[in-house]
Amino acid sequence: MRNLWIFLNRYNAFFFFIIFFTIGIVLTVKNNAYQRSVTVNSTNEVVGEVYQNLNVLKKYITLGTVNDSLAAENAKLKTELLTLKNIDSAKKIVVKDTLNNPQYTYLSARVIKNSITLRNNVITINKGSADGIAPDMPVISPGKGVVGFVMDVSEHLSTIRSLLHKDTKVSVNIKKSDALGSLVWGIGNSDYRKAFVKEIPNHFKINLKDTIITSGFSSFPPGIPVGVVTNTAVATGDNFMSIEIKLFNDFSTLQYVYVILDKYAVEQKELEAKLPHE
Amino acid sequence: MNSRLVLVNIVRWFVLLLIQILLLRNLSFYNMATPFVYIIFLLLVPFSTPNLLLYLIAFVTGLTLDAFYDTLGVHTAACVALAFVRILFISVTMSRDGFDEPEPTLGNMGFKWFIIYALLCTTAHHLVLFFLETFRLAEFSYTLLRCFFSIIFTLFTVVLIEFIFYNRKMR
Numbered sequence A: 001m002r003n004l005w006i007f008l009n010r011y012n013a014f015f016f017f018i019i020f021f022t023i024g025i026v027l028t029v030k031n032n033a034y035q036r037s038v039t040v041n042s043t044n045e046v047v048g049e050v051y052q053n054l055n056v057l058k059k060y061i062t063l064g065t066v067n068d069s070l071a072a073e074n075a076k077l078k079t080e081l082l083t084l085k086n087i088d089s090a091k092k093i094v095v096k097d098t099l100n101n102p103q104y105t106y107l108s109a110r111v112i113k114n115s116i117t118l119r120n121n122v123i124t125i126n127k128g129s130a131d132g133i134a135p136d137m138p139v140i141s142p143g144k145g146v147v148g149f150v151m152d153v154s155e156h157l158s159t160i161r162s163l164l165h166k167d168t169k170v171s172v173n174i175k176k177s178d179a180l181g182s183l184v185w186g187i188g189n190s191d192y193r194k195a196f197v198k199e200i201p202n203h204f205k206i207n208l209k210d211t212i213i214t215s216g217f218s219s220f221p222p223g224i225p226v227g228v229v230t231n232t233a234v235a236t237g238d239n240f241m242s243i244e245i246k247l248f249n250d251f252s253t254l255q256y257v258y259v260i261l262d263k264y265a266v267e268q269k270e271l272e273a274k275l276p277h278e
Numbered sequence B: 001m002n003s004r005l006v007l008v009n010i011v012r013w014f015v016l017l018l019i020q021i022l023l024l025r026n027l028s029f030y031n032m033a034t035p036f037v038y039i040i041f042l043l044l045v046p047f048s049t050p051n052l053l054l055y056l057i058a059f060v061t062g063l064t065l066d067a068f069y070d071t072l073g074v075h076t077a078a079c080v081a082l083a084f085v086r087i088l089f090i091s092v093t094m095s096r097d098g099f100d101e102p103e104p105t106l107g108n109m110g111f112k113w114f115i116i117y118a119l120l121c122t123t124a125h126h127l128v129l130f131f132l133e134t135f136r137l138a139e140f141s142y143t144l145l146r147c148f149f150s151i152i153f154t155l156f157t158v159v160l161i162e163f164i165f166y167n168r169k170m171r
Helices: A001-011 A011-033 A033-061 A063-085 A266-275 B003-026 B039-043 B051-069 B076-092 B111-134 B140-169
Strands: A093-094 A104-113 A122-125 A138-140 A147-153 A158-162 A168-175 A180-184 A193-203 A211-214 A225-234 A240-247 A256-262
Touching: A001 A011, A001 A093, A001 B076, A011 A240, A011 B076, A033 A063, A122 A256, A158 A168, A168 A193, A256 A266, B003 B039, B003 B051, B039 B051, B039 B076, B039 B111, B039 B140, B076 B111, B111 B140
Parallel strands: none
Antiparallel strands: A093 A104, A104 A122, A104 A256, A122 A158, A138 A147, A138 A256, A147 A158, A168 A180, A168 A211, A180 A193, A193 A240, A211 A225, A225 A240
């Protein structure tokens, strides 16, 4: 302590200078608006200069990446321009799903060929692989009801295996009881307004006017209304019962359909392909 | 420090500050050279003044100047810097208790000593003053030039005043 005191005393001129000079500087900066503003700015000037030089170097180094991204953006804008030039009334509609944001994308398409009178009916629509359509994608009608599955795809057109086809099976639920069944068409029936739900376990009690919805098991999103029960007593002779339903959608007047693009369809297919075959 | 010296210094303080504030504040050559003659007071404070007192005097002088120049702190810092250089210079050039003369005037100390003393003190004062006033490095060379011309101007004036008032004591 004594030594410190001696040291301070010996160089008191210097320490006094530091003290008083600091006071002076502080007074200057605190009380003069100009100096105060410059205190910050002058440092910025130096720092800014350094950063500017650094930026030039950085810009040069990243030139390649920037070029690539610009080219990609150009291409994207050009395609957008082309699409905008021939406007299509059918647009993409996105379903908001807060859980898997969004899992399903609805792609609207116009029906250009349809049949209802054959045993196996096929619909043709004006969207194809160029729009992201792939085989086995589910198709629904704009109001209520399912339409079928995509069968084949060309670049700008695709064919849909309509519900009115012997190979089309859609997994459905009775809305009230959650009983699972499968929707088919055409067993002893050629009415395009009617269909059958088969393989419902016998113990379920089913009323007339019960709503049938999709179960979500056969690539359709769950909960799409399909039709209402019109006849519950269709004899089958086994442990399952069949019911007759009236379809919500009218295939004879079908104009537009929505193709549902499922984000996880491929993933699901791959996952399920790993299951050992029975 | 006898009472006569104190009185002389007080009078000198008032006179020099009045000159500086009323007259020299309005004086400037091409916006390049501005004289700050009031520092002559700080140069001539008696040898026997303790360091702390010297700093306090410098501080108060600077504050007074700042009050009139509207640049609070600038002159204060400059005067403190001057006091520091003055103490350094005197401790280097003179033995610790060998003050034959009461005041470091031109007449007492001789021309050569005084001119170096004044030059160093003025340089320290002006450098701090101008750079604190400009407060940016962007105009560094211009500020340095202004500083240089002002040092010459002030030094010239200081030596002139010394010659006028203290020449008769010349050894």
